[in-house]
Amino acid sequence: MSIKLEHVNYIYSPETAYEKQALNDISLEIPQGQFVGVIGHTGSGKSTLIQHLNGLIKATSGTIYYQGRNIYEAGYPLKDLRSQVGLVFQYPEHQLFEVSVLKDVCFGPANQGLADAECVERAKEALELVGFPKKYYDQSPFDLSGGQKRRAAIAGVLAMRPRVLILDEPTAGLDPRGRDDILDQIARLHEQGEMTVILVSHSMEDIAKYVERIIVMNKGSVMYDAVPKEVFSHYRELEGVGLAAPQVTYIMHALRERGMGVDISATTVKEAADSIAAELRRAGKETAERV
Amino acid sequence: MIRDITIGQYYPANSILHRLDPRVKIACTLFYLVSLFLFKSVLGYAVALAFLAGIIKLSKVPLKFIVKGLKPIIMLLMITVVFNLFLTAGGTVLFQIWKLKVTTEGLRTAVFMAVRLIFLIMGSSLMTFTTTPNALTDGIERLLSPLKLLKVPVHEIAMMMSIALRFIPILLEETDKIMKAQIARGADLESGNIIQKAKSMIPILVPLFVSAFRRATDLAMAMEARCYRGGEGRTKMKPLVYRPRDYAAYAVTVAYVAAAVVVGRFVPFVIWIF
DSSP states (O other), rough: EEEEEEEEEESSSTTTOOEEEEEEEEEEEETTOEEEEEEEEETTTTTHHHHHHSSSSSSSSEEEEETTTTTTSSTTTTHHHHEEEEEEOOGGGGGSSSSSSHHHHHHHHHHHOOOOOHHHHHHHHHHTTTTGGGGGGSOOGSSSOOOOOOHHHHHHTTTTOOOOEEEETTTOOOOOOHHHHHHHHHHHHHHOOOOEEEOSSSSSSHHHHHEEEEEEEETEEEEEEEHHHHHHHHHHHHTTTTTOOOOOHHHHHHHTTTOOOOOOOOHHHHHHHHHHHHHHHHHHHHHHOOO | GGOOOOOOOOOOOHHHHHSSSSHHHHHHHHHHHHHHOOSSSSHHHHHHHHHHHHHHHTTTTHHHHHHHHHGGGGHHHHHHHHHHHOOOOOEEEEEEEEEEEEEHHHHHHHHHHHHHHHHHHHHHHHHHHOOHHHHHHHHHHHHHHGGGGOOOOOOOHHHHHHHHHHHHHHHHHHHHHHHHHHHTOOOOOSOOOHHHHHTTTTHHHHHHHHHHHHHHHHHHHHHTTOOOOTTTTTTOOOOOOHHHHHHHHHHHHHHHHHHHHHHHSSOOOOOOTT
């Protein structure tokens, strides 16, 4: 029950002046149920990588296995793969087309060949999951606000009940509140449904807060593949490739330099706060003893 | 899939042809196209082939890339050849299938027509391969500028052309993205009869139109924000100026046309029927 990539290479427009190696010998395995973050500079190959996972792009060379089966073998049911590995593109609201939100969300399940009643049921369930207000179900998706459009579009993929959910910058262009809402709901989905979630993001704070593993892409190759604490301990190298660590990492390093015994591997605000509080308590106790 | 269309594309390279003034390239391409219809004998085609080969060599565009641009016209080419082959009267009959006669004249016109079409496409696509769309519209604007006296809105036409050209790759990319997004939602774009296929295009066309209009509004707003108000009194940051190499290019082209016409029309030379 996993996605496995073996020596995957991908070249855009081969044998032309625009030829570009987008992926360079990628090998990795993502077990079912993991919450993975993918980070990388613009053009590092993140988006190309995730489009391989549901067979939208065929690798120039290399193999991809989903649940142990090679997705490039003759006769592999790619349609089934796509309903199990749901992909939410960047700005997914640009794909809305139906006359009402509910109908649009039904598009995915209907393509899976489900009966109308079942489609509507799944659509309502998905819309509820993303916190889409009931009163807008019959509205035209084009009349919604940006945040609501985004929710409707994400629901359009969730309605297919995928086992793996890939999101390419799901919060780009949203306000902080909408961003936290959507990410919290996705995290809840991951906890409840044992869904694998692959989150592509430029926000190190979001990545640090939610994921259990980070894949850092640089120029089409995997640069780091580890838990957040370890990846962000390389914050100088990350800066070298146009990325950064979460802001708290910098604060913790600065505090350590000034002589405070805080935990520099803290990556979320909560961890940092706990560590600083513990250090202050310890320092306070020491001063009290001395007096 | 959509990326594979090479006809009309720009091919970045550093060649003398890329550096020529766009006006020269447009005018010379026109001369070249007209020249293809001015000669009658195979010698004329030989001169044209030599000229074309020389230009391709100079352009540094790989021949493979240019030949790929011929793909979309293969059907047209075949239809032309078949019609000319069977429906041209005159000359002696070479052979006959049922009621269809193939005459020497038919074979001659068919072959010449095919060669002409191929030369035509290769020559004109060479212009677009070596000229950026912006330079091309600049050139057209300047070449048409005398029409301003007749109150033709030349600047506006050129501006619309350059916007249209600029939007082709953007819309192609957008189409690609929307198609992928809908395929990811299980859309089936290939199977089914023609009505089902047409229906399956709705999830792609609706978002595409919405996005095209959104982009158009955004662009209009950006243009207004920069005080764009048409061509009146507008100057260029990089005005087109003829350089020695541009005059040389004109001279070479005129020499070629003269040579092709003289050799192709007046030098008596026949191989079999050609």
